[in-house]
Amino acid sequence: MSIVVSALQSALSSAGFSQRALADGTGISQSTLNRILSGERVAKLPEIILMADALGCTVRQLTGTALSHRVQCAARCSDGASMEAMRQRLLHFMELDAYLDDQAI
Numbered sequence: 001m002s003i004v005v006s007a008l009q010s011a012l013s014s015a016g017f018s019q020r021a022l023a024d025g026t027g028i029s030q031s032t033l034n035r036i037l038s039g040e041r042v043a044k045l046p047e048i049i050l051m052a053d054a055l056g057c058t059v060r061q062l063t064g065t066a067l068s069h070r071v072q073c074a075a076r077c078s079d080g081a082s083m084e085a086m087r088q089r090l091l092h093f094m095e096l097d098a099y100l101d102d103q104a105i
Contacts, residue, residue: 002039002042003063003064004042004043004048004062004063004064005036005037005038005039007061007062007063007064008036008037008043008051008055008062009037011051011052011055011057011061011062012037012055014055015055015056017054017055019033019034019037022051022054022055025054026047026050026051026053026054027050028047028050028051032047045059048062048063052092053092056088057088058088058091058092058095059092059095060091060095060098
């Protein structure tokens, strides 16, 4: 079983999502998700991004290269956003930056 499949199954369980709920939240067909989760098909990066967003985790957490253990956040907001929500959005931007840097973009 690949790291992505294992991380996806764990994230699904932690989020309390069914495959149908994840399909509805991402626009990825349930049959495609089933093939990804069974290891029959490799998830493409755009699919991983959609799944990470729907499951409330980061791409790097799903791919086994998480930055989250190195990030500390301190923020103040006036719109009622939670610290965890702001932290997750920040991690998404940091991971995108790291990905683009890795691709020399």
